[in-house]
Amino acid sequence: MAEKPSITDEQILSLLEKEASYEQGFKALMGAYQERLYWHVRRMVDNHEDANDVIQNVLIKVFRNIKNFKGDSKLYTWLYRIATNESITFLKKRNKKATNSLDDELSTVAHQLTADTYFDPEEAQLKLKAAIATLPEKQKAVFNLRYYEDMPYSEMANILDTTVGALKASYHHALKKVEHYLKNVEHNSL
Amino acid sequence: MKKEIKEELNNHAPLLAGMSKKPEGYKIPDDYFTRMEADLWEQIKPATKTVTESAPRTSWLDGLIQQINWLLQPRMAMQLASVALLIVAGFLFWNRTAATQTDVMADLTADEASEYVLANLDEFDTESLIELGFGEEDFSGVEAALFEETDVDALLDQLQKENIDLETLEVYL
Numbered sequence: 393m394a395e396k397p398s399i400t401d402e403q404i405l406s407l408l409e410k411e412a413s414y415e416q417g418f419k420a421l422m423g424a425y426q427e428r429l430y431w432h433v434r435r436m437v438d439n440h441e442d443a444n445d446v447i448q449n450v451l452i453k454v455f456r457n458i459k460n461f462k463g464d465s466k467l468y469t470w471l472y473r474i475a476t477n478e479s480i481t482f483l484k485k486r487n488k489k490a491t492n493s494l495d496d497e498l499s500t501v502a503h504q505l506t507a508d509t510y511f512d513p514e515e516a517q518l519k520l521k522a523a524i525a526t527l528p529e530k531q532k533a534v535f536n537l538r539y540y541e542d543m544p545y546s547e548m549a550n551i552l553d554t555t556v557g558a559l560k561a562s563y564h565h566a567l568k569k570v571e572h573y574l575k576n577v578e579h580n581s582l
Numbered sequence: 583m584k585k586e587i588k589e590e591l592n593n594h595a596p597l598l599a600g601m602s603k604k605p606e607g608y609k610i611p612d613d614y615f616t617r618m619e620a621d622l623w624e625q626i627k628p629a630t631k632t633v634t635e636s637a638p639r640t641s642w643l644d645g646l647i648q649q650i651n652w653l654l655q656p657r658m659a660m661q662l663a664s665v666a667l668l669i670v671a672g673f674l675f676w677n678r679t680a681a682t683q684t685d686v687m688a689d690l691t692a693d694e695a696s697e698y699v700l701a702n703l704d705e706f707d708t709e710s711l712i713e714l715g716f717g718e719e720d721f722s723g724v725e726a727a728l729f730e731e732t733d734v735d736a737l738l739d740q741l742q743k744e745n746i747d748l749e750t751l752e753v754y755l
Binding site for chain 2: 418419427430435440448451452455510513514516518520539540542563564568570571574575
């Protein structure tokens with residue numbers, strides 16, 4: 393998981409409560425979380441331009457609703473929940489658009505990955521990203537949080553609003569699908 | 583935790599477990615995060631300013647003074663003066679019309695007024711006449727003028743000629 397920010401969530405929230413220190417609070421929150429949230433969104437949508445649109449929406453929602461944040465969960469969990477939901481909503485729209493245009497699903501994934509000028513992977517990584525892109529939106533979020541961010545199931549349960557058992561099953565299933573895709577791609581390339 | 587995750591990966595996806603997680607191949611524009619922060623602040627900032635403008639005042643007196651100052655701005659003062667002028671003009675016009683109607687009656691003498699009423703009796707209902715001060719005695723002359731004795735005699739002659747019985751006559755009268 394990413395390093396803990398030097399300023400605590402309570403301190404950030406306290407700064408954001410007062411008008412005099414609002415800008416300072418804004419900067420503290422951005423400094424602590426913007427990169428982590430961006431990379432989470434980027435792994436969900438892959439393309440930088442799309443990730444940029446989604447993260448902007450996420451952060452605007454965060455700052456417009458920060459006063460409604462009750463502190464029932466950690467700030468970190470709340471931020472990730474918003475980012476995940478926005479990403480899933482975006483992916484659903486994008487996938488629907490692709491399906492409506494009658495494109496072949498895999499060629500669409502490949503096109504999306506290679507069309508991004510800010511994506512320059514090694515071959516193995518390209519295959520892995522293509523494999524992950526075939527997962528359903530929510531399973532993709534589960535996979536990314538566990539595989540890339542080493543997140544405990546308990547935290548994932550808070551973000552994705554589901555049970556630990558369901559998350560384990562979803563992650564194991566996702567691992568098998570990705571593994572199967574990688575094996576097939578390797579077999580076909582031989 | 584990391585050990586647990588690694589074991590999970592080895593058990594379910596050995597090929598994936600053997601792959602390196604990084605670099606993922608993602609790139610971002612130069613100074614992307616710095617610019618994102620600045621851009622976002624521009625979008626968030628106006629909302630903050632609005633909150634500052636509507637911040638609570640220190641006391642009701644300050645609020646009252648602020649409102650008076652606001653009303654005394656040249657533009658507001660002109661608008662208020664225009665509205666006041668319209669109200670006064672409207673009031674004067676209404677009063678003048680009412681006064682004119684009263685004056686017409688005031689110019690007539692009591693006899694002239696009575697004469698007018700008696701000449702145009704059918705234009706007035708009973709309540710209006712009583713209100714104007716005409717009693718029963720005022721119309722005695724009128725009744726006399728309407729039914730002179732000669733007329734009554736002629737009417738009776740006519741009825742006799744037509745053989746009208748007493749009951750029918752009562753109905754006529």
